[in-house]
Amino acid sequence: MRKILIVGAGQAGLQLALGLQRHGYNVTVMSNRTADEIRHGRVMSTQCMFDIALQHERDLEINFWESQAPKIGKLGVSVAAPDHSKAIGFLGRLDGYAQSVDQRVKMAGWMETFAQRGGQLVIHGAAASDLDFFARNYDLVLVAAGKGELVSLFDRDPERSAYTSPQRALAVSYVNGVEPHPESPEAEAAFCGMVPGVGELFVIPALTTTGRADILFWEGVPGGPLDAFQDLKDPQEHLARMLELMAEYLPWEYARAKNAELTDAGGTLAGRYAPTVRKPVGRLPGGGLVLGVADVVVANDPITAQGSNAASRCAASYLGSILERGEGDFDAEWMRDAFDRYWEMARHITKWTNAMLAPPPEHVLRVIGAAGEIQTVADRFANGFNDPSDFEEWFFDPEKADAYLSQLG
Structure with missing residues (x-):
């Protein structure tokens, strides 16, 4: 043996x-x-x-918790405009559900x-x-x-x-009290809100020690306005700052999370790594x-x-x-x-x-824009989280991206 x-x-x-x-x-x-x-x-x-x-x-x-954990069937992406309104938004359907335990x-x-x-x-x-x-x-x-x-x-x-250095400052809160997303009231969905030049917010349905919860997760460009958690030791202050930043930069996500409360005293995390x-x-x-x-x-x-x-x-x-x-x-x-x-x-x-992690090139902006108009593109982007090798075929290269989008009319 x-x-x-x-x-x-x-x-x-x-x-x-x-x-x-x-x-x-x-x-x-x-x-x-x-x-x-x-x-x-x-x-x-x-x-x-x-x-x-x-x-x-x-x-x-x-897979002991598969029957208990939320079954995430959709993945939503939104992009904030300079005035913090929603410039682009789409909801891709996953071929097989995701879960967070x-x-x-x-x-x-x-x-x-x-x-x-x-x-x-x-x-x-x-x-x-x-x-x-x-x-x-x-x-x-x-x-x-x-x-x-x-x-x-x-x-x-x-x-x-x-x-050679961290590209994002990370801050996490596990919470109760997040309302269902109005774009997906009938199915569990994870959402990513992008704030160009500032960072990203993820809202992920999850199973935690106290039962069903949602994860609020900020990724901030180092030195920017979202890089604001290193000095916080109190979990309640940590959550309060997360919500303040949501209210400022992604108000449509804040609207459903404004009454969020921590699942437990250990439900926060902050850090960074290269x-x-x-x-x-x-x-x-x-x-x-x-x-x-x-x-x-x-x-x-x-x-x-x-x-x-x-x-x-x-x-x-x-x-x-x-x-x-x-x-x-x-x-x-x-x-x-x-x-x-x-x-x-x-x-x-x-x-x-x-x-x-890098500023998006022009062809990626075209892809994201197309996903907001064409469900097939939104679905393919969402399923790339399951199989990232597919991005080689249509996402990384400008010519491949344009050829794919032109096929869809």
Whole structure:
């Protein structure tokens, strides 16, 4: 029985651990927090997972909250004019619904399931020196903890990393009391409001520790008016500022969220990080090798809501590579091949995310404008969140975009 250590108990680490466990591997997961500490702690993300990623959970039969979480069938986009009125708005229909389950709910539940199924759960904050010891006792060590000292084991890939500094300041509130959107009263929908040159707001239906909720998520250009949360420690002040900015920049979204209240005292989050792609193989001080997982090696800005989706797809890809390896060595060449297999998908997410962080070129403005007039364009844009590789066919290149739009008349 092959022994595998996974450091990190997030979407990718636990999904991979449960998948390997299902196939008879001896798996250890190392987490710096217990399931209860996660469940009763602060929110960690805004996760909105689309159909491909959700299917990976269904395949492993770990989609425990699918019947409880809101089924998001539509994705709306609006663009604010200089006077803060709505210049463009459209509502795309998803071919398969999306869902958002608070990671405090999901990761705590998955950790408990992993332990109940016989997995070894080690509650310990790992340093590189700890991994030196552990690496000698395992066939493979994977690092799936995207923050902290261990990330420094993996060198930045300058050819694949477009930025060296954060491109957005992030602020999140989990709330109750958001009214249904008037454009989609009959179906759950996620909405993105764009304020050119200022930032973006996302409103995402979700399941949290207290039940159904909505996630309010501002992405502000650093140094701009939405970069206004770093000094706030009180959760109520955090929410109040979010709502003030909604009232000023996206009043149509504020109108339905003006009575919002936090779901719990841990329901806020603020921060920023630089989007970075790293080399997949890390070398420990003692010479051992470790493989980076998900946002350890491909960390994109959340502007395209791809974090948990990419993590799920990385876990599924790595699971396939590990199973196919059989009894072979997990050497550096295999690690690079496993990452390259994942990168074939992840590169589309990175390209799209980086494009959305930059000021939109003229042809993208034409696409967004067309989506406001033609339902087919709105639907295709919405479904790109599920499969970003489709954007290669019609969104990135001006000639392809114009050819697609001309076909539609």
